[in-house]
Amino acid sequence: MRRPKLFIGRKIRDLREANRLTQARFAERIGISTSYLNQIENNQRSVSAGVLLSLAENFRVDITEFSAGESERLLSVVSEAISDPLFDTMRPSLQELKLVVQNAPGFAHALIAAHEAYRRNSEQLASVDDTLGKSAAAEPTPYDEVRDFFHFVDNYIHELDVAAEDLAAKLGIPERDPSVALPDYLEKRHGIRTTRASTDEQALRRYDPHRKLLHLDPYSLVPTRSFQTAFQIGAIELAPTIETIADTAGFRTPEARDICKMGLANYFAGALMMPYEALMGAAKDLRYDLELLAMRFGASIEQISHRLSTLQRPGRKGIPIFFARIDRAGNITKRHSAAKLQFARFGAACPLWNVHQAFEQPGRIIRQLAETPDGVRYLCLATELSKGGGGFRAPQRRYAIAVGCEVTHARDFVYADDLDIDNRAAFDPIGISCRICERVNCPQRAVPPLKRRLVVDPNLRGPVPYRLD
Template sequence: MPNSSRKIFAGARIRILRQSLNLTQAMFAQQISISTSYLNQIENNQRALSGSVILALVDAFNFDLAELALDGAGKVSVDLQEILTDPIFADNEVLTQEIKVAATNAPNVTKAFLDLYGMFQKSREQLGRVDNALKDRETSLAPLPYEEVRDYFHYNDNYIDELDRAAEAFSLSLKRSGADRHADLVEYLSKTHGVHVVLRKDKPSSGTIRSFESATKTLYLNAASTKATNLFQLAYQVGLFEQSKLVENLLDAAEFHTDAARDVCRMTFANYFAGAVILPYSDFASAAKEQRHDLEKLAFQFDASTEQVCHRLSTLQRGGNRGIPFYFLRIDQAGNITKRHSATSLQFTRFGGSCPLWNVHHAFQSPGEILRQLAITPDGVKYLSLAFDQTKRVAGFKSPVRKYVIGLGCEIKHAAQVVYADDLDVTNEQNFEPIGSSCRICERADCFHRSVPPIGKEIKIDHSSRGSVPFKIE
């Protein structure tokens, strides 16, 4: 049951549920034993959901309570708040509460505004570069392919049900030869698709992880790659062969602006399928609970990497069998977020750097360790945050090395189910470190690491005194 100390407004979700069932307000209200006027107030977020109404929704419509943990409006609200940090809105003072009301009561209008700003941002960038592509209106105003695909997954809670279930069904259908799933997939590709798999040792430092030659039906894998990487690439190839129809249907429904975005998402869907094959939903969700989300034990059990395990934990959002809502991200040494997914209320900045107080920025200095942090965001939500470094390289002394940090976290209310919190005192308020998403949308006035003032706040310069930050926030 959602936290009873916090009022729950879910008007948009209730309205969408009612409309999906083709019920009038009167018919829907009768099903859950409330008046039509009461339902109307709920749908317009004038009344919070009471405990009795929530229970009635569960009984009448099998409503998933987990959907109340994070309304999509929360994600839209954070995105809108960050966009409003753009200097073009400097003369418009928009209160945080106004943003939340807009995102909750008019989510479609708010999302349209976000899309419009994205097109404006793209055209502004291209004008700055005097890009000749500006002549092609459709191309110039479309969002960047990777950004559009990230938004697609972001607003789908990083879970694609049809693809996930197809991957799980395939994983369960595989002929098992003991514990060697690599051999199982090699045999399957050979027997089903006539594909010969070769571990290539002649070019270990080329950086090529997977290469398929359709003429000879040969799949080359890099012998220098880890077992987890090659297992993933085998499953990826199966996805390309067998899920093309489903993938194209999903792409049609997504209605991407450009062929480039569609192509990026096609690759991302194949990646999603591969991850769900290696870590099939029900088996992995059960194991995660049993192992209390011990990343290394789960990686060993499923022949996966810890990054794959973290990514998969952030996707366990299947109705009726949801896992703990986790956020997952990967950052490079410059602080660029190269992967990001969140099933929590914690959202990642789209523009500019993330909070330097977050432990993901410290893991580079602690190689081989899993750093733990009890953190609290400006909205008062507390988190258990994990971070650890990862090095990717190919064979050869002079070969390039890529270094990343993986971040994984959940709200502190789930800490008892996570092994990494066992010796942490989560009841002591003093143990929680204040973090934020970005200085421009963080309202903390006393942060010694602040780089720029928050939007909508006046600053004061005291010429007779200087602190760690050269200004004070009014």
């Protein structure tokens, strides 16, 4: 497959300015003309392999840091926003959007924020309920802000990841069971004992700093209790680092900042239970068998799947993996993608995606070969999970998780061994969500795409009551 051209002018310019070099001096160092460098920095020319190698040799940079992943994620979000009918009379071309994303990412983020505010305001006006007129300016919710923060840092936080890996090495994780190692360390290092939480309070974790007691839900699964213990360690030991990261993120509200701090402590907990190099090595050895990896690290399948999607350390990146958690109504409650597949920010997931079938076959890992409208093909895995505990009358939380990769990496997964990944006909056509999907003849279409005019023929009825012009 022909590789896309790499336009990374802004990153090249940032590297040159960080080294305090003029264009002429920088061009001389990497062996190209000043005019060629000027064209690269203005994204008028792509970067060749030779230039990348010269950058690595002369400036000791990891060329994987120049990948287009960050721009692709931003381009995906901007493209979805610009598909709104609001922009029908002034919709820029894909090439124009690429230029904006590559040359003015700050402007792209501002456009996304403005569009989200517009959508929220429109939804509030359309609802005409008790909240009408009571809301302040339509701003992103704190959860939206935090979700976008993690999305645009590729869900990888280097400072926390390295700190967690160092501590895991001291504790002997994963060779030592984290359900034993973590409470033991918490008590010896900080004098904090873990104990059973009251069955009345319905809390997974409650920390009493005065009595130095960490109360954990006795009915939750062992991996959950280990994770909550790891969270408490991170919240105590990495507090200054977490504060700094949250402060520099530029959140609009204190609520978003507090939610981000929780998310960062959660990130540390996952990295402590499943340290980077150990997980990457085990994933290769076990060929990404989720159940075996979960047993190896004393984790749940959800924890393993989510952590695999964060293995994006510069210079040591793992396979680009996507991960999502979806409830029975189709709402995506967790999402991250290091692959080209980007989840819709509004609306439900594509009904043709195998993640919905997981609710019909609980306990099984369902496989699917899928192709998105842009022609990219994926290996998709899905399984239904439930979280209960607390007895017969306790509510059961049921959801499905989806995890997968582009088909070019599928042979690294045990799940692809008997699938016909070389046969394009074996791939199911899926989309991102109906509102932005361009597939014309989809029998599962729930709503029309925003960018297409509808043709309604009273004498013809197909799978949906209209055709797309």
